[in-house]
Amino acid sequence: MPTPPPSSPAAAGTSDVEVETLTAVFQVQEMTADTDPVLCVLLGHDTDGPWTLPGGAVAADATLETSARRAVADSVAIANIAHLEQLAVFSDPHRLPGTRTIASTYLALVPSDVPTELPHASAWHPVDALPTLAFDHAEIVEAARHRLAAKLSYTNIAFALAPSRFPMSQLSEIYCAALGYAVDTTNLLRILSRRAVVVATGTVGKTGRSGGRPPALYAFADKQLRVTDEFATLRPPM
Amino acid sequence: MPTPPPSSPAAAGTSDVEVETLTAVFQVQEMTADTDPVLCVLLGHDTDGPWTLPGGAVAADATLETSARRAVADSVAIANIAHLEQLAVFSDPHRLPGTRTIASTYLALVPSDVPTELPHASAWHPVDALPTLAFDHAEIVEAARHRLAAKLSYTNIAFALAPSRFPMSQLSEIYCAALGYAVDTTNLLRILSRRAVVVATGTVGKTGRSGGRPPALYAFADKQLRVTDEFATLRPPM
DNA sequence: TCAAAAGTGTTCGTAGTACACCCATGT
DNA sequence: ACATGGGTGTACTACGAACACTTTTGA
Numbered sequence: 001m002p003t004p005p006p007s008s009p010a011a012a013g014t015s016d017v018e019v020e021t022l023t024a025v026f027q028v029q030e031m032t033a034d035t036d037p038v039l040c041v042l043l044g045h046d047t048d049g050p051w052t053l054p055g056g057a058v059a060a061d062a063t064l065e066t067s068a069r070r071a072v073a074d075s076v077a078i079a080n081i082a083h084l085e086q087l088a089v090f091s092d093p094h095r096l097p098g099t100r101t102i103a104s105t106y107l108a109l110v111p112s113d114v115p116t117e118l119p120h121a122s123a124w125h126p127v128d129a130l131p132t133l134a135f136d137h138a139e140i141v142e143a144a145r146h147r148l149a150a151k152l153s154y155t156n157i158a159f160a161l162a163p164s165r166f167p168m169s170q171l172s173e174i175y176c177a178a179l180g181y182a183v184d185t186t187n188l189l190r191i192l193s194r195r196a197v198v199v200a201t202g203t204v205g206k207t208g209r210s211g212g213r214p215p216a217l218y219a220f221a222d223k224q225l226r227v228t229d230e231f232a233t234l235r236p237p238m
Numbered sequence: 239m240p241t242p243p244p245s246s247p248a249a250a251g252t253s254d255v256e257v258e259t260l261t262a263v264f265q266v267q268e269m270t271a272d273t274d275p276v277l278c279v280l281l282g283h284d285t286d287g288p289w290t291l292p293g294g295a296v297a298a299d300a301t302l303e304t305s306a307r308r309a310v311a312d313s314v315a316i317a318n319i320a321h322l323e324q325l326a327v328f329s330d331p332h333r334l335p336g337t338r339t340i341a342s343t344y345l346a347l348v349p350s351d352v353p354t355e356l357p358h359a360s361a362w363h364p365v366d367a368l369p370t371l372a373f374d375h376a377e378i379v380e381a382a383r384h385r386l387a388a389k390l391s392y393t394n395i396a397f398a399l400a401p402s403r404f405p406m407s408q409l410s411e412i413y414c415a416a417l418g419y420a421v422d423t424t425n426l427l428r429i430l431s432r433r434a435v436v437v438a439t440g441t442v443g444k445t446g447r448s449g450g451r452p453p454a455l456y457a458f459a460d461k462q463l464r465v466t467d468e469f470a471t472l473r474p475p476m
Numbered sequence: 477t478c479a480a481a482a483g484t485g486t487t488c489g490t491a492g493t494a495c496a497c498c499c500a501t502g503t
Numbered sequence: 504a505c506a507t508g509g510g511t512g513t514a515c516t517a518c519g520a521a522c523a524c525t526t527t528t529g530a
Binding site: 016017018019058060061062063064065086088089091092093100102104150152153154175179180181182183188191229230231232233234235236237 | 254255256257296298299300301302303324326327329330331338340342388390391392413417418419420421426429467468469470471472473474475
């Protein structure tokens with residue numbers, strides 16, 4: 001019979017620890033009609049305090065991931081979270097006053113076509129103009145942004161930010177919002193096609209307000225995270 | 239004054255949780271004189287139970303990372319851990335019997351030239367021939383291997399596996415052991431040179447047992463993790 | 477017919493692979 | 504000298520970036 005793993009020599013029964021989840025939920029939104037869409041993060045605040053990321057204590061009967069999903073559900077229905085993944089753990093003993101609380105943090109993505117109405121005291125904030133955040137929450141948002149940007153270049157993670165069908169120009173705007181710089185729509189299509197990340201649906205969309213050719217609509221081949229460019233270098237032979 | 243983050247609606251005071259660290263410590267070792275070196279992981283076992291990863295409860299006064307370092311220190315001096323980074327959190331409510339225990343897991347690397355003598359009931363095991371491991375520890379080793387392999391291709395993480403000076407052929411063997419397939423020594427030098435990951439020291443090593451030209455010795459430019467190939471694609475303009 | 481947006485094609489640079497060939501040493 | 508391993512050079516491929524040009528629509 002397996003015995004529990006050995007505990008640290010000089011630490012017996014150090015159970016005085018809380019575990020919370022904190023999630024950076026991102027959505028790309030058009031703030032105004034004639035401006036480029038921007039990356040937004042979901043924040044809440046209780047009674048006058050600074051803004052916080054959605055989160056809460058671990059549920060006794062669930063994994064941290066499920067707990068994170070539930071904590072976000074106050075503002076965004078769980079079905080609308082197209083992707084959720086672990087970020088880092090923040091465990092500085094003094095990151096919060098009071099009882100020691102370890103934060104397991106998550107990155108969550110919501111497609112740009114789900115309604116942005118929020119109940120309660122929550123709101124979407126553009127990541128480039130964040131208000132003051134509580135504790136280390138700003139650091140967590142930064143880590144999430146960084147992770148998202150990195151994964152955009154070697155995975156199909158954008159499936160979780162895009163609508164189910166979209167013209168490439170719109171996808172390009174999503175990449176632009178998330179990465180913080182322009183991407184060439186032409187080349188984006190080529191890259192994502194070659195990798196079989198994106199496929200043409202055969203349908204065409206409506207042309208925009210100021211004329212122009214009606215765009216072909218594309219869709220993501222998978223709706224789950226897939227690494228599409230695993231080995232930049234040192235790939236296995238053959 | 240900031241208030242603590244909101245707690246999950248139907249979960250008040252769920253503090254019945256232990257937090258442990260578990261670390262997959264890797265070292266590349268020559269098991270026998272005339273065979274290729276292999277990647278090994280550090281395991282321990284208490285009194286007849288299955289093998290386990292080193293770990294233990296969180297220290298009250300330290301971060302999880304520091305706790306992980308201390309837990310490994312029984313077997314490998316902390317100074318010999320050239321790199322340590324977070325892996326995933328394992329939070330299945332039933333991953334251990336008894337009190338709910340959440341595991342924050344780590345990947346640690348030890349250079350191949352530090353002595354491999356181990357005190358106590360610990361031993362190095364080749365990752366391709368692991369004994370039965372306790373609980374989900376095998377899964378953690380797999381995650382660690384995968385992370386290591388991935389980072390070898392886009393970071394300088396090999397600095398933590400290699401001695402301070404080495405011939406390229408030896409570095410090639412280290413890559414081979416960690417990746418599981420052969421890498422071309424010639425091209426490895428070119429790639430790592432271009433990226434300024436590795437630099438020539440000007441010194442030369444001793445020629446091998448069966449003749450041959452004495453090899454130039456190289457060293458890693460940095461002894462801290464650095465991403466050397468950040469954007470495989472979609473890099474920022476200019 | 478003109479502007480706007482979409483899509484196609486072409487060129488270029490560069491990184492990585494494969495592999496042939498040359499160099500230095502011990503026996 | 505020759506086998507053994509180390510090092511250099513070269514050709515080939517592939518991917519991505521940049522950008523010009525063509526196509527399709529609405530006004």
